Amino acid sequence: MANNGRRSVKNKKGPSTGTGGHGRKALEGKGPTPKAEDRTYHKAYKNKQLAERSAAKRGPARPGGAGARSGPKGRATEELVTGRNSVVEALRAGIPAKALHVAIRIEMDDRVKESLKLAAERGIPLLETGKPELDRMTEDAVHQGLVLQIPPYEYEDAYDLAEQTLAKWKKGHISNAPIFVALDGITDPRNLGAIIRSVSAFSGHGVIVPERRSVGVTASAWKTSAGAAVRVPVARASNLNNALKQFKNMGIYVLGLDGDGDVSLPDLTVATEPVCIVVGSEGKGLSRLVRENCDQIVSIPIDSAMESLNASMAVGISLYEVSRQRAAK
Numbered sequence: 001m002a003n004n005g006r007r008s009v010k011n012k013k014g015p016s017t018g019t020g021g022h023g024r025k026a027l028e029g030k031g032p033t034p035k036a037e038d039r040t041y042h043k044a045y046k047n048k049q050l051a052e053r054s055a056a057k058r059g060p061a062r063p064g065g066a067g068a069r070s071g072p073k074g075r076a077t078e079e080l081v082t083g084r085n086s087v088v089e090a091l092r093a094g095i096p097a098k099a100l101h102v103a104i105r106i107e108m109d110d111r112v113k114e115s116l117k118l119a120a121e122r123g124i125p126l127l128e129t130g131k132p133e134l135d136r137m138t139e140d141a142v143h144q145g146l147v148l149q150i151p152p153y154e155y156e157d158a159y160d161l162a163e164q165t166l167a168k169w170k171k172g173h174i175s176n177a178p179i180f181v182a183l184d185g186i187t188d189p190r191n192l193g194a195i196i197r198s199v200s201a202f203s204g205h206g207v208i209v210p211e212r213r214s215v216g217v218t219a220s221a222w223k224t225s226a227g228a229a230v231r232v233p234v235a236r237a238s239n240l241n242n243a244l245k246q247f248k249n250m251g252i253y254v255l256g257l258d259g260d261g262d263v264s265l266p267d268l269t270v271a272t273e274p275v276c277i278v279v280g281s282e283g284k285g286l287s288r289l290v291r292e293n294c295d296q297i298v299s300i301p302i303d304s305a306m307e308s309l310n311a312s313m314a315v316g317i318s319l320y321e322v323s324r325q326r327a328a329k
Contacts, residue, residue: 081148081219082138084111090148091118094230095222101129101137103145115146153217158208158237159246165205166250166274174205178252179322180276181315182208184240184290187215187281192234193224194312195279200228202319207232208276210240244293247276254278254294256286257314261299265318268298271325277318279311 078098081090088111091097100119106112119126134143165178181199186192192215196207209215222229237243244254252274263269278294280286285308291297300317302309309317 078152079150079219080138081150082141082143082146084109084115084144084146087111087146087148088115088118090150090219090223091115091122091124093223094227095148095219096151097122097124098149098151099125099127101127101134101147101149103131103134103143104128106145112146148219150219150222153234155209155217156206156233156235158235158243161206161208161233161235162247162250162252162276166252169274176203176326177272178274179204179319180206180208180247180252181319182237182240182244182254182276182278183210183214183311184278184286185213185281185284186279186311187213189215189218189221190224191215191310191312192217193221193226193229195315196221196225196232196234197228198312198316198319200225200232201316202323204232204319207234208237208240208243209234211236211238241289241293244276244278244290248293248295250274252276253296255318256280256291256294256297257300257318258286258291258297259299259302259308261297263296263298265298265300265321268296268321268325270296271322272329275322277315277322279315282308282311 081087081095087100091100091114097119100115102112102116116126129137129147131145134145134147137147162178162180165174165180168174169176169178179199179202181195181204183192183195186209192207192209198204199207215221217229217234225232248254253270254276255268255270256278258280277298278286278290280290286294286297298318300309300314
């Protein structure tokens with residue numbers, strides 16, 4: 001039956017008594033959006049959980065200071081050598097190692113075989129580790145299935161090292177007067193390794209490095225030292241200038257190396273006495289305060305066309321001259 005174009009309103013639903021306010025909660029919303037790391041379905045949440053589990057496994061961080069390489073906020077850190085070439089070279093150089101991590105089902109080649117052999121001969125623990133864990137340890141660096149874990153270097157205290165060495169010399173336990181090398185503003189570990197090697201070659205008694213803004217004994221320094229880091233102690237000074245003042249009070253002559261020196265190296269008159277040779281970075285040289293705390297500024301005669309020498313080379317030449325003068329007397 002036609003409805004003449006009019007819609008039937010029989011089933012039209014109108015407002016009913018008591019419905020007001022039923023949708024008020026829905027209109028209020030659900031509050032601020034949670035952070036990504038708090039949403040269980042988000043990748044950031046999973047990363048946060050993984051980081052917390054990893055931190056729990058590692059346990060509380062050890063405090064920094066002597067015997068530890070300082071990391072962020074003073075925490076002790078351990079260095080990692082990654083990659084097949086780097087690992088096998090580190091093992092050949094005799095770098096101290098805590099563990100060798102080897103990927104599960106690693107593809108064997110000559111470098112892997114030699115690394116396993118050297119680690120076994122030295123009693124370094126071999127740990128089979130999954131690739132995800134190796135990626136996490138190395139922060140996604142290219143590791144090729146091999147990661148060598150290096151323990152923090154055990155630094156001596158600069159004052160204690162100088163005091164003990166002087167006491168041994170005075171008692172006749174060591175024949176040569178103590179000789180130390182202090183580094184001012186040097187940050188390249190290869191320079192440190194080469195300096196340690198020179199100190200060992202010329203019967204030096206230690207290397208002093210500042211605690212801040214300075215190079216430390218890393219795997220690269222160990223490697224460059226060619227094993228000399230085992231024989232030559234490296235000591236840390238919380239403040240290099242204070243350490244140099246203490247050395248002078250002990251009777252150690254502090255000699256700074258600089259192209260614009262007070263005395264030429266061959267004319268040095270205190271070579272047979274206890275000395276500490278201070279070397280600065282190749283670019284900046286000695287800092288102002290360090291220069292002021294030196295007994296003498298010593299220059300190495302070089303061709304005028306050459307502006308300066310590499311720090312490790314300057315130390316090697318200076319140690320040779322000191323040794324030569326000592327042998328002549």
